[in-house]
Amino acid sequence: MQYPLTTNAIIDYSNRVFGHKEIVSKLPDGSWHRYTYADMYKRTKQLAAALINQLNVQPGERVATFAWNHYQHLELYYGIPGAGAVCHPVNLRLSAEQIAYIINHAEDKVLFIDASVVLIFEKIAAYTPNVKKYILLNAPKDFKTSLAGAIHYEELIAKESMDFEWMPVEENDACAMCYTSGTTGEPKGALYSHRSTFLHALSAMTPNAANISAMDRVMAVSPQFHVMGWGFPFICMMAGADMIMPSMHLQPAALINIMQKEKVTIANGVPTIWLGIYEEMKKNPPKEKLALKEYIVGGSALPAGLIENFERDFGLHGVHAWGMTETSPVVTVSRLQNEHASLNYEQQIKIRAKQGILLPGVEMRVMMEDGAIAPRDGKTAGEFEVKGAWIISGYYNMNDQEHFTGDGWFKTGDVGTIDEYGYMQITDRTKDLIKSGGEWISSVALETTLMNHPKIKEAAVIAVPDDKWLERPLACIVCKEQETFSVIELQEFLCKHFSRYQIPENYLQLNEIPKTSVGKFDKKLMRKMFAEGKLKSIADIR
Amino acid sequence: MQYPLTTNAIIDYSNRVFGHKEIVSKLPDGSWHRYTYADMYKRTKQLAAALINQLNVQPGERVATFAWNHYQHLELYYGIPGAGAVCHPVNLRLSAEQIAYIINHAEDKVLFIDASVVLIFEKIAAYTPNVKKYILLNAPKDFKTSLAGAIHYEELIAKESMDFEWMPVEENDACAMCYTSGTTGEPKGALYSHRSTFLHALSAMTPNAANISAMDRVMAVSPQFHVMGWGFPFICMMAGADMIMPSMHLQPAALINIMQKEKVTIANGVPTIWLGIYEEMKKNPPKEKLALKEYIVGGSALPAGLIENFERDFGLHGVHAWGMTETSPVVTVSRLQNEHASLNYEQQIKIRAKQGILLPGVEMRVMMEDGAIAPRDGKTAGEFEVKGAWIISGYYNMNDQEHFTGDGWFKTGDVGTIDEYGYMQITDRTKDLIKSGGEWISSVALETTLMNHPKIKEAAVIAVPDDKWLERPLACIVCKEQETFSVIELQEFLCKHFSRYQIPENYLQLNEIPKTSVGKFDKKLMRKMFAEGKLKSIADIR
Ligand SMILES: Nc1ncnc2c1ncn2[C@@H]1O[C@H](COP(=O)(O)OP(=O)(O)OP(=O)(O)O)[C@@H](O)[C@H]1O
Ligand SMILES: Nc1ncnc2c1ncn2[C@@H]1O[C@H](COP(=O)(O)OP(=O)(O)OP(=O)(O)O)[C@@H](O)[C@H]1O
Ligand SMILES: [Mg+2]
Ligand SMILES: [Mg+2]
Missing domain, CATH: 3.30.300.30 (ANL, C-terminal domain)
Structure with a gap:
């Protein structure tokens, strides 16, 4: 039967099946907030209603967020698409110029903003005249700001009913967008559809990939403004995993403390985060072994040495993944296969330090300089080209021929090899x-x-x-x-x-x-x- | 981007990423056959070419199989849809009348048949005049049969090229069909689309469900003619699991032997199979512990006692699942969640013996006799109604109002409850x-x-x-x-x-x-x- 793949389908499902699961946020002010999927569902309905009734958001319109990882940001991830609009998390660590450029390019009119970063935005607001409405997250009642007409999130949603029906959407409609992080040039916009978001989450939760289930408690460290938090807000709720959200408490000691207190079983993050956590644990070894089964690393290469050190010193297992803003992001994950059981530890680490194998739903080839496809020998290098169910086929509002081939593949700008077992390894970026x-x-x-x-x-x-x-x-x-x-x-x-x-x-x-x-x-x-x-x-x- | 969800996408993916994975068949004559996904891929291309070039199969036409689980049957699962047609496995354990009825109702013109069951079909052929072509599987060169113009599978495909391009299909086109097993009435036909097959496989491989990965060696015991072998031929190849196919060697001692020899980590089957295996293991305890991590049971209720006995006596872990021909089949799987860690063993077994929680992509409600939806209290019973991405919305060529509600739900005919954690439990079938x-x-x-x-x-x-x-x-x-x-x-x-x-x-x-x-x-x-x-x-x- 026809069953559209939408973010509404994800949240309806997770509410129905996993309503008892927990979402725990350590808020910017250091306080803790806990509630269930079922609570979150009701508030997300109210939020979607408010977007339409009070903020006059139109179908397909981009709505910006400028916030850390926490429960309200999660509500925005589902509530904005639930109102038929496009959730656009803005990277709050970019330069003022880049932030203004992105918001203007996306034509955001409404911005949901954490009180803790209002100071940053007050300096930008003059350059983003399209933004007419500000909604404050985690702001004390008497919070003062120069942002014109700012209102409080809780007051906004309190006025609405939980019985709101999601706005009708098609699975190919956009539900979210992110800009690239600007490592090689100006940030470029990637639009994600409901369908691509659903399929990415489903494929990324499989055992060859993030391997997340209703047994897990997942700490989502990757910021929600970086490629939709690597899709974890969708993956976790589809898997019925408890979610632990650290907002701005991203210092190693703080993260270790959260992992201990909340019995986190899986966490993600860029190598820098895990390097910092390792150093901190060396300095102050935790008294009890962490409940952490796996830490999932992407965004940059995970050094083999870090995998080894963590495993030897603390029994913690690293999993390496690769992706891009343009790819939702997860495309490959590196785990051993049963063939590798007979290899020695050093050989196994070499494989685990590669970027990994493809998820079902995406395809990859290595294009050599002469236009031929490289053999899968782990030696012949070229540029990775990808296509699939959650790979963009063009940048938002940009006439770009440079990044797409005539036959519909996206040119990643990453260079490397694929071996005979299908593991890709990045040796460089074309620009580096x-x-x-x-x-x-x-x-x-x-x-x-x-x-x-x-x-x-x-x-x-x-x-x-x-x-x-x-x-x-x-x-x-x-x-x-x-x-x-x-x-x-x-x-x-x-x-x-x-x-x-x-x-x-x-x-x-x-x-x-x-x-x-x-x-x-x-x-x-x-x-x-x-x-x-x-x-x-x-x-x-x- | 547009990336149609098709069985072609599954096999293209598994060939590219998991070409080195193994498919092992214990053939009807007792001999073993082994080859890789990559070998299988090439032969499946040849098969698809042969269907079009030699057998004149048209897009959308049903092509019947009458065979055990083995590598050629797997090739048919992908080769028939790859030729744009519909793979229709026929249950070879039904009565002659039922088999003839099904084949006539499906209008099968071409039948692929195992030599070991040709005797059965020779008595039926007179009643299925539409079947014009027979292709023999696993037949010795000098095999004699009264089936008109029967040819050998190997000769058929040998003539074709491996470079065949899959016939163009849309994701909503049909790729397979099965008839119900006739427990409550005459078998009824369920058509599966490419899209539903892809989504079912992807969802069923997740850790909350079958939990299959490239670390596994999976013995597919459920016959391919029973609800497409519960989707395992698609799930496994998407997960990159080695496949072990026992064909007709389904006696307990034979299955135990295969599991030992092939280091099987996951296997499926109806309760009767696992009851038999348990008894056999009690009589002849295996010298070494099996590599089996989990056995997955569905088709009838898995008794709590069997779960306990297997676990206590042999350390083997049972997983209970529920589904129907009309639902592809997997709808629910029963595994514990982290909330259940504090329960005692007896309480945990009670949960594991329930039919389980929904997979993402499907929905369920319990309809009471008075037309109200039952609360999720684990007590109030009613008929289960389901809908979703791999639930049929009508039987093949049958005008049926009885099994579908006005608002698009399928009435399962199963009766029971859903508890506050989302676990369904079947107490009966409406007809029983x-x-x-x-x-x-x-x-x-x-x-x-x-x-x-x-x-x-x-x-x-x-x-x-x-x-x-x-x-x-x-x-x-x-x-x-x-x-x-x-x-x-x-x-x-x-x-x-x-x-x-x-x-x-x-x-x-x-x-x-x-x-x-x-x-x-x-x-x-x-x-x-x-x-x-x-x-x-x-x-x-x-
Ligand atoms: N596991 C990994 N190993 C090595 N590099 C990685 C890994 N994961 C991601 N990357 C790098 O990150 C890139 C994607 O990053 P992202 O989408 O955040 O934007 P960016 O490429 O850094 O910025 P921009 O495209 O704006 O220059 C990849 O193209 C790759 O170079
Ligand atoms: N785990 C389970 N526990 C209890 N019953 C189950 C379980 N799994 C499947 N069943 C039963 O099997 C039925 C589905 O079986 P199947 O599709 O093979 O055809 P059938 O219902 O037996 O035959 P027909 O529909 O032709 O009468 C379900 O409706 C349910 O009654
Ligand atoms: Mg980039
Ligand atoms: Mg039935």
């Missing part, structure tokens, strides 16, 4: 490639190897101009506390894994690697800083 | 209900309780006419080897669980319970036998 004397050098391979060195906390490798070789790699290193290094020592370490021409002769020791809004190495900025002579070593390295 | 003096008595509850009695192997309860109460329950009992029972003893046993009026005063001891083609208690037949005075006790019971 280093071509030295006609040979490609993988910055990602150098980085992940360097990060396995006992003295090194983080390493980012960029291309710098060279008279003889045109480009050479420059390694920027952040050492663990109290440590420093010598060039010889690192070169000897790299020798075991790389050919001579691939090994950098240039090293800098930095206090930290510049990062983007979602915690990726900001190589665009680093190259610019280098060109302007602003990338300088904090130590004298030989 | 016992109404005694105005009160309903649940035959299923009596049966599953009786089957927990140490002396009893199987128990089926039917309604028999009664002068005073109109209907009374009659309990038909099969004892374990060498055992017998007394009426008093069983009544005392039942006393602990039932009210007085619910406890039968009439008992028969039988050698076996008559079963349907797929191993369910054939209560229709039992009532008929009773009416004709043919249901007689083998012992003198007081």
Whole structure:
């Protein structure tokens, strides 16, 4: 029979089957909020009614959110599509210019904003004249703001009935949108349909992927403004998992505390988050073993060393995943298969540190420079092209030929290989490639190897101009506390894994690697800083 | 982007990502056949080409199979839809009349048939004049048959190219069909679309459901002619699980042997199968613990006692599921949730013996006799009504108002309750209900309780006419080897669980319970036998 795949179908289902499940938020002010799926459902109905009755939101219109991860933001994820509109979470860590650009480009008229970030937005509001209505989240009653006519969320929804019927939608209608995080250029808008959101969630909850069930309590660390929190608000509610939402409490110690207190079994996050958690646990080892079964990492490469360290020191199991804003995001997840049972631990780690295998519903190929498709040999590299049920086929309001092939594939800008077991491995991004004397050098391979060195906390490798070789790699290193290094020592370490021409002769020791809004190495900025002579070593390295 | 959900998408995906995975068949002649997903893919392409080029199969046409579970049957599952036609597996355990009826009703013109069941069909062929072409599976070169113009499968596909392109299909086109197993009446045809098959497989592989991954080796015991083998041929290939197919080797000892030899981690089957396996393991305990993580049971109620016995004696974990031919079939699966961790074992078993909670993509309600929807209290019973992405909205070529409500729900004919955690429990089928003096008595509850009695192997309860109460329950009992029972003893046993009026005063001891083609208690037949005075006790019971 006809059964449209919509976010309404997800929330109707989760309310009916998992109404007893819990959503726990640690709010920006540090207080805790707990309620059930069934409570959330009723309030989401009220919210959808308010969007139509009070805010006059029209079908298909984008409605912006500017907020951390918490229960009201979750209500917005379902309530805005439930009102027939498009939920548009805005990355609150971008620059003021980028935020204004995104909001204007998306033509947002209504903005739901956390009180804790109102100060940021007050400086932007003059540049986003289309935004006419502000709704305050988590604001004290007497909260003062210059945002014109701001009203309180709770007052807004209190006026409405829980019996609201979702606005009729088709499964191919848009339900959400996100902009890319701006690592390689200006953020670009990706629209998600109801259907793509439903299928992504269903496929991502399978055992080969995030493997989430009604036994789990999931801490959603990835911000809801970064590719819809990697889809976790949809995956979890489809799986009937309890959700634990940390809002702005993202410091390692705070996250560890939440995991302990709430018996979290699964959590997600970029490598930086997990690197920080590991260091914190080393310093202050938890008294009891965490309930955490798996931590799921994406957004940047998960270093093999981190997988090993976590497992050896704390028995925690890392799962590596890959995706993009343009791909909803989850496309591949790396888990072992039964074939791998006979491999030794080191070989198994090598596989788990790859970006993984495709989820059902998406397809991938590796396009070589000569226009041929690379064989699946784990060696021949090219650009990854993807298509499928949750891959966009164009950017929002942008005439773009550059990122899509004639036969409908999306060009990811990521470069790497696929092996005979279907595991993809990223060696670089097209924009970060280093071509030295006609040979490609993988910055990602150098980085992940360097990060396995006992003295090194983080390493980012960029291309710098060279008279003889045109480009050479420059390694920027952040050492663990109290440590420093010598060039010889690192070169000897790299020798075991790389050919001579691939090994950098240039090293800098930095206090930290510049990062983007979602915690990726900001190589665009680093190259610019280098060109302007602003990338300088904090130590004298030989 | 547009990405049609089709069986072609499943097999393209599984070939690309899981080409190295294994399909192992124990063929009807007892020999073993092994090959990979990649091998299977190439032959399926050849098969699809042959259907069009040699057999002249037209888009949408039904193509019948009459075969056990094995690799060629798997090829047919994908090859027939790949040629744009509809794969129609025919239940080879039905009566000759029913088989002829089904084949004529479906208008099958081409039949793929296992050599081992050709004798059965030779007696039917005269009554199915539309079938013009027979293709023999697993037939020796010199195989003799009266089936007109029969050709060999291997010769058929050998002539074709592996480069065949799947015929273009829309996701709402039909790809398969099955008839109901005829427990309550004549078999009725259910058509499955590409989309429904894809969504069913994806939802059924999730951790709340069958929980199948690329770590698993799955033995598909449920016949492919019974509701498409419960969808396992699609679920497994989407999950990248190795498949182990036992064809006709379904005796307990044979299945145990296959599980041991092939290190099976998951298997499915009706309760009768698992009852038999349990008894066999008690008699001949396996020397090594099986690799089996879970056995998945549906088609009839899984008795709590069997779950307990398997777990206590052999550490094997049973999972209970419910579904129907009309529902593809999987609608609910019973697993514990994290809330249940604090319950004691007995309470947990009670939940696991229920039929379980809904999969995402389907909906359910309990309709009471007065037309109101029953509350989810685990007590108020009514008929289950379902709708969703893989529930049919009408029978094939049948004008039927009886089974569908005005607002699009399918009336299952199953009766029972849903509890506050969303678990459904079946107490009866509408056609088997016992109404005694105005009160309903649940035959299923009596049966599953009786089957927990140490002396009893199987128990089926039917309604028999009664002068005073109109209907009374009659309990038909099969004892374990060498055992017998007394009426008093069983009544005392039942006393602990039932009210007085619910406890039968009439008992028969039988050698076996008559079963349907797929191993369910054939209560229709039992009532008929009773009416004709043919249901007689083998012992003198007081
Ligand atoms: N597991 C991973 N390993 C390596 N790189 C990853 C992984 N997951 C994601 N990435 C990188 O992140 C990119 C997607 O990130 P995102 O969608 O947040 O925007 P961005 O590409 O960083 O920004 P923009 O497209 O605006 O430049 C991928 O293209 C890839 O380069
Ligand atoms: N786990 C289960 N517990 C109890 N009964 C079950 C279970 N699973 C399936 N059933 C029964 O099996 C029925 C579906 O069986 P199937 O589709 O094979 O055809 P049938 O109903 O037996 O035959 P027909 O519809 O032709 O009479 C359900 O309606 C239900 O009564
Ligand atoms: Mg990008
Ligand atoms: Mg039926």
